[in-house]
Amino acid sequence: MKYIIYFIIGFGLWLLLTLSTNLDHIIAGIIVVFLGTILFGGYFTDKPQKFLQPHRLFWLIIYIPVFIWYMIKANLDVAYRTLHPQRPLKPGIVKIKTILKSDTAKVFLANSITLTPGTMTVDIDGDYLYIHWIYVQDTDIDAASKIIARPFERFLRRIFD
Amino acid sequence: MISPVGWIIIWIGILFNLLGTVGLVRFPDIYNRLQTSTKCVTLGSFGLMIGIFLLHGFSQTGIKALICGAFLLLTNPVGAHALMKGSLHYGIKLWKESIVDRYGTEKLGGEQIEEKS
Structure with a gap:
């Protein structure tokens, strides 16, 4: 569960940083954010719903x-x-x-x-x-x-x- | 209306960056120097980013500047903690007029303060 939320937040940041709907950028973003999620998702907070x-x-x-x-x-x-x-x-x-x-x-x-x-x-x-x-x-x-x-x-x- | 405000904030940021650099030269040891460089440079660079955001508005550059500012606020103090803890464990001593060192007495076996000559 926390991995999915981490992925969504990371991908949102990527979209804000590139601000383009070009397919190349989106595919690169998915790959990069996926790698980041595998490597660092474990450090994310255990109860993400608390922040909402x-x-x-x-x-x-x-x-x-x-x-x-x-x-x-x-x-x-x-x-x-x-x-x-x-x-x-x-x-x-x-x-x-x-x-x-x-x-x-x-x-x-x-x-x-x-x-x-x-x-x-x-x-x-x-x-x-x-x-x-x-x-x-x-x-x-x-x-x-x-x-x-x-x-x-x-x-x-x-x-x- | 927004444009002069943006320029004023950018110049305030540059002024604080300059003060941080002056502090780097004037203060006596690495710990006090880290204090000035972290505080002044963080607010200075954050001011620059906010100024750029005000000049460009919600365009590509503006949003990038805003995200950069947020990352600066989160990561700059962490880097400073790491540098400070690293130099304490490496054995760099505090300035000779420091008055107390709780970290040294409890973790490193004795106060890490320079002898007064």
Whole structure:
């Protein structure tokens, strides 16, 4: 079942990329997407129908502008540290605990943390994430989790868990 | 109306790409450099793609640019995680003024921070 959905999504992407109904393109697309499905379909999520539930899509649409806002803030923060004459840096690697359960949600949390102010995921180990922080405010697990992960977990828990 | 907005977003993207490159020169060690290059270059290139989409609309080029932007957002952080974890395991040390290294103490047997000279 998940292989079929993977194939449909892949073929849809191929059609969007080529945007032509030429028979050559469609045959090439079927061959390429079929190979991709055999090789990588096993990594696809086990319950694809979960992503079609309306309340998940609703929270996803809310999440995108929030995420872009955090990204712009992150860039202004990095620009400030780059151009400041004294380089205000206090880097370190801290550990945080996440409340998210599913693997997809953890991957999205890690990517969101990487693209937002001063933090970058190094490794995931079960419920714990190791974060490289460009200006460490707190080395305690709970306090650091509150600062780094909470703003995203509120959304990601509703979207993916 | 759309065209000037597209050009403004493209120039903002180029500006952030430039800042990322400056950060690459100014920051002290590989981990801080990865931070600037990942964040600034991702938003910079994403801005370029959105600008191209606004200039071309729903044509072949525009839709390709939009899909490229989405892939950039998904794949760029993953590449950065891999580089960072790889350099930690290879044994490159953190900058000498780093204050804490939880990953080193728990996984690599000791803090991986340069000695202060």
